[in-house]
Amino acid sequence: xxxxxxxxxxxxxxxxxxxxxxxxxxxxxxxxxxxxxxxxxxxxxxxxxxxxxxxxxxxxxxxxxxxxxxxxxxxxxxxxxxxxxxxxxxxxxxxxxxxxxxxxxxxxxxxxxxxxxxxxxxxxxxxxxxxxxxxxxxxxxxxxxxxxxxxxxxxxxxxxxxxxxxxxxxxxxxxxxxxxxxxxxxxxxxxxxxxxxxxxxxxxxxxxxxxxxxxxxxxxxxxxxxxxxxxxxxxxxxxxxxxxxxxxxxxxxxxxxxxxxxxxxxxxxxxxxxxxxxxxxxxxxxxxxxxxxxxxxxxxxxxxxxxxxxxxxxxxxxxxxxxxxxxxxxxxxxxxxxxxxxxxxxxxxxxxxxxxxxxxxxxxxxxxxxxxxxxxxxxxxxxxxxxxxxxxxxxxxxxxxxxxxxxxxxxxxxxxxxxxxxxxxxxxxxxxxxxxxxxxxxxxxxxxxxxxxxxxxxxxxxxxxxxxxxxxxxxxxxxxxxxxxxxxxxxxxxxxxxxxxxxxxxxxxxxx
Numbered sequence: 001x002x003x004x005x006x007x008x009x010x011x012x013x014x015x016x017x018x019x020x021x022x023x024x025x026x027x028x029x030x031x032x033x034x035x036x037x038x039x040x041x042x043x044x045x046x047x048x049x050x051x052x053x054x055x056x057x058x059x060x061x062x063x064x065x066x067x068x069x070x071x072x073x074x075x076x077x078x079x080x081x082x083x084x085x086x087x088x089x090x091x092x093x094x095x096x097x098x099x100x101x102x103x104x105x106x107x108x109x110x111x112x113x114x115x116x117x118x119x120x121x122x123x124x125x126x127x128x129x130x131x132x133x134x135x136x137x138x139x140x141x142x143x144x145x146x147x148x149x150x151x152x153x154x155x156x157x158x159x160x161x162x163x164x165x166x167x168x169x170x171x172x173x174x175x176x177x178x179x180x181x182x183x184x185x186x187x188x189x190x191x192x193x194x195x196x197x198x199x200x201x202x203x204x205x206x207x208x209x210x211x212x213x214x215x216x217x218x219x220x221x222x223x224x225x226x227x228x229x230x231x232x233x234x235x236x237x238x239x240x241x242x243x244x245x246x247x248x249x250x251x252x253x254x255x256x257x258x259x260x261x262x263x264x265x266x267x268x269x270x271x272x273x274x275x276x277x278x279x280x281x282x283x284x285x286x287x288x289x290x291x292x293x294x295x296x297x298x299x300x301x302x303x304x305x306x307x308x309x310x311x312x313x314x315x316x317x318x319x320x321x322x323x324x325x326x327x328x329x330x331x332x333x334x335x336x337x338x339x340x341x342x343x344x345x346x347x348x349x350x351x352x353x354x355x356x357x358x359x360x361x362x363x364x365x366x367x368x369x370x371x372x373x374x375x376x377x378x379x380x381x382x383x384x385x386x387x388x389x390x391x392x393x394x395x396x397x398x399x400x401x402x403x404x405x406x407x408x409x410x411x412x413x414x415x416x417x418x419x420x421x422x423x424x425x426x427x428x429x430x431x432x433x434x435x436x437x438x439x440x441x442x443x444x445x446x447x448x449x450x451x452x453x454x455x456x457x458x459x460x461x462x463x464x465x466x467x468x469x470x471x472x473x474x475x476x477x478x479x480x481x482x483x484x485x486x487x488x489x490x491x492x493x494x495x496x497x498x499x500x501x502x503x504x505x506x507x508x509x510x511x512x
Contacts, residue, residue: 019090021456022078022245023264023449024071025257026096026173028052028060028115028279031067033074034449035082035089038462040473042444044082046074058119064102064110067173068180075243086244091456092181092235092251095260095448096174097279098194098300101152104179106168113176114152116280117314121155122146122368128154132212134294139209140193141200141290142298146368147314149195150213157214170221174254181243181251182233185223188253192225194300194310201290203301226253228302229459252452252459258282258310259302260451265418265442266474268306268466273412275398275431275439277421281316283401284308285410293408297365297401303466309410311401313365316394317421319372322361323390341387342424348384350392350489355381356497357393358504365401369508375500391427392490395434396497402435414438418447428478433486434494443477450474 020043025032032047048070053061079086100118103111114120128136128144128151136143144151149172157164171179172191179185189203199206205225210216226232231250240247254260262274262284269286276282290299290307297311320341328337355377360370374389415437421427422441432439444450454469463469 017088018084019462020082020084020088021453022075022089022092023446023451023453023456024075024092024094024174024177025260025446025448025452026067026071026094026177027257028097028117029062031070031074032446032449033071033078034446034453035078035084036450036453036473038457038472040444040450040475042446043084044078045446046077046081048074052115056120058122060115060118062113062115064113064176067113067176071177071180072242075245079244086246086249089245089249090462091460092245092249093452093456093459094174094177094254095257095452096172096177096191096254098172098191098256098258099147099149100173101149101156102171102173102176103163103167104169104171104185105166108168108185110176111163111166114147116147117318117362118152119146119363119368121151122363124155124158125151125368128213136196136209136212137294139199139206139212140196141292142196143294144196144213146363150197150210150215153218154214167221169223170218171223174257175223178232178251178254181235181239183236184233186226186232186253187223188226188228188255188302190228190256190259190300190302194256194258194298196298197222198225200299201301201307228253228255228259229455231459250456250460252456255302255452255455256300257448258284258312259300259308260455261418261448262286262308262416262451263454263466263470264444264447264450264474265416266470266476267416268470271412273415275402275415275417276419277316277394277398277417277427278419279316279318279321280312280314281394281398281401282419283311283398283405285405285412287410291408291410295404296408297404309405309408311365311404313397313401314362315359315364315397317419319357319359319361319390319394320421323387338424342426344384345387345391345426346384348382348388350388350486352489352492353378354385354392354493355389356500357389358501359390359393359397364397367505367508369511370505371508373504391424391430392434392493393497394421395427395430396494398431399434399494400498414440416440416442418442428480429483432480432482434490436482436487438482439480440476441478441480443475
């Protein structure tokens with residue numbers, strides 16, 4: 001008996017063969033390729049860490065050729081580790097860090113990759129906010145900020161007119177990967193709404209909005225918009241040769257990684273909350289209508305009646321990554337540097353007189369010129385106390401963001417924690433205590449890649465909708481409940497931490 005097949009270009013899905021979905025997760029440095037079966041089981045993974053450069057103070061860039069080379073190697077090695085035929089991969093989805101700026105020239109060659117930790121456009125953002133802040137929010141439900149894509153593009157137009165003149169296409173991180181796989185210049189609603197380039201809640205480009213940024217002439221640079229789960233192209237012959245994927249494999253538009261990470265942790269429906277402890281600290285609540293409140297950082301749309309209301313800043317696990325890089329890995333003395341940090345923290349107990357940490361290595365959402373710092377160190381404190389202060393300071397900034405969402409009227413009774421910080425044996429409990437909220441951690445650690453794979457499964461027709469796919473492919477692992485004594489302690493220390501953060505803002509302004 002002949003087996004039924006589904007044809008997509010030259011790519012053929014054999015219905016009776018074992019099927020897999022490939023999720024790609026492109027962060028500010030790391031690119032991951034993760035293969036999942038249709039029950040969400042991780043079959044294989046390969047990750048590569050790229051390099052960032054800082055040609056000037058506040059500038060954080062990456063080499064796009066290296067990004068694509070790393071993506072090729074990650075995909076090749078993932079397929080090899082899985083020991084499957086590439087033809088069994090029935091769909092590919094990519095998630096990437098939001099904002100920043102990825103430019104192709106008019107010949108589709110890479111021009112520049114600016115990451116979302118970049119702060120060069122802080123003054124440009126301030127000027128745009130001062131001039132048109134209210135109107136910006138009316139149109140796109142956010143105001144200009146330093147590493148926002150259109151604000152960076154406005155900076156390039158003003159300070160690097162030569163680069164602006166060469167620009168052919170404006171992209172986000174995951175769009176460059178999708179382009180490299182398919183040759184299609186396309187982006188999706190979630191990324192473009194998340195970077196303030198679409199009118200909300202319609203999630204469409206808007207000429208007035210572009211004019212407010214000073215980018216009235218940039219409309220032709222913007223890629224086609226698509227639903228995140230839409231198949232926007234297939235793997236080209238060149239990309240197939242470079243990655244080991246089959247020519248013709250369907251590729252979806254992909255996701256702003258905060259959306260895909262939430263989906264991969266089991267969150268997608270209205271009233272559900274997701275906290276991502278990654279390079280950026282993401283705090284988000286899903287809804288069927290966008291919240292219209294100027295105190296909320298941004299709102300992104302990713303489908304009909306599907307919105308996520310977001311409070312975030314580059315104030316989360318990036319602080320621990322910096323600590324590990326500068327103090328723990330120096331000399332390569334530790335095989336497991338993050339495990340070392342967790343062990344040291346675990347040797348201490350929380351106390352009212354512990355030192356404080358302000359997690360503003362890359363500025364804060366309230367004041368881009370803020371800096372990080374430890375305060376309150378005493379001779380009886382050791383490295384474990386320093387690390388406890390760092391972990392706590394990150395959690396407190398997440399708490400501040402979450403208070404903004406609650407004041408805007410968003411209600412939730414539990415949250416799902418994801419991102420690298422969720423793998424810590426201490427951070428999830430600290431979040432449960434500091435937020436006075438049950439916190440759940442998903443079984444998979446690669447939530448961003450899993451969310452992208454879930455979208456690919458929907459795109460190729462394996463699942464009817466996100467809810468069906470998430471029910472099939474995600475599973476909770478651990479749940480943490482607040483400890484009453486720690487809740488009271490963190491309440492007291494949070495008030496002191498807020499006072500400290502407010503007090504030093506004026507100092508950093510004077511330093512500038």
